[in-house]
Amino acid sequence: MKTVTETIKETIKAADLAISSENFDELMEAYTEDACFVAKPGIIVSGKNEIRQAFVNISEHFNHSLIVTQGEMHVIPAGDVALVIMETNLQVTDASGDVSEKKRRATYVYKNASGRWLCAVDNSYGTALLDE
Amino acid sequence: MKTVTETIKETIKAADLAISSENFDELMEAYTEDACFVAKPGIIVSGKNEIRQAFVNISEHFNHSLIVTQGEMHVIPAGDVALVIMETNLQVTDASGDVSEKKRRATYVYKNASGRWLCAVDNSYGTALLDE
Numbered sequence: 001m002k003t004v005t006e007t008i009k010e011t012i013k014a015a016d017l018a019i020s021s022e023n024f025d026e027l028m029e030a031y032t033e034d035a036c037f038v039a040k041p042g043i044i045v046s047g048k049n050e051i052r053q054a055f056v057n058i059s060e061h062f063n064h065s066l067i068v069t070q071g072e073m074h075v076i077p078a079g080d081v082a083l084v085i086m087e088t089n090l091q092v093t094d095a096s097g098d099v100s101e102k103k104r105r106a107t108y109v110y111k112n113a114s115g116r117w118l119c120a121v122d123n124s125y126g127t128a129l130l131d132e
Numbered sequence: 133m134k135t136v137t138e139t140i141k142e143t144i145k146a147a148d149l150a151i152s153s154e155n156f157d158e159l160m161e162a163y164t165e166d167a168c169f170v171a172k173p174g175i176i177v178s179g180k181n182e183i184r185q186a187f188v189n190i191s192e193h194f195n196h197s198l199i200v201t202q203g204e205m206h207v208i209p210a211g212d213v214a215l216v217i218m219e220t221n222l223q224v225t226d227a228s229g230d231v232s233e234k235k236r237r238a239t240y241v242y243k244n245a246s247g248r249w250l251c252a253v254d255n256s257y258g259t260a261l262l263d264e
Contacts, residue, residue: 036210038208076170076176077168078164079164079252083240083253085259085261107258108215109213121214126239130203130206
């Protein structure tokens, strides 16, 4: 049987693949109904409709070139919730074909709902929110 | 009526006062039964008994001089859970009377249980866990 950490790692990997492949319907399956997403510092959207639209906007902003992968990850489960601290790698390609990469230190809250671990708070900016 | 953010801010302030005054019985009221506490990077304890003992050890380690206060705080609630990103200030006084201060960028998960917001994951190291 998989540990909570293994399950959440797989869930995040699948979600990041869904972002990279712009499969937003599948991506929304990874969130709770009342999830919150930090679209950028100061801009928090909530609920699947708003989160989906934010990902559509982000995808367009990066000319459909965004590829998201995971670096090191710490999962700290506590009963039916878990804190995830994760290095997330963002790769984008601009109109001239130049590739650039960014690393962020993300913080997520996952919640076990009816046996499935879903993302309740998605803050890819981590503690960098305090810089704003 | 108080917002979730206001309620959680007051809860954290009361918990930090309880740490500073070594009122560990009161402090334990702020945690869920199956809470996890990052005592230091790599050392995670869980449940009120272990967390209480960790705070007793920390208090002794700092010669009962530890004073914890809050800096800037972001609370991101999503239904019955919330992510907290917070600057926490630690002040300790050594045996010779010298005072030193540290700032950390903490990450906490709070959970609403029967109308009360309780700490489920207490990670004062924030994303610095990725440095280890």
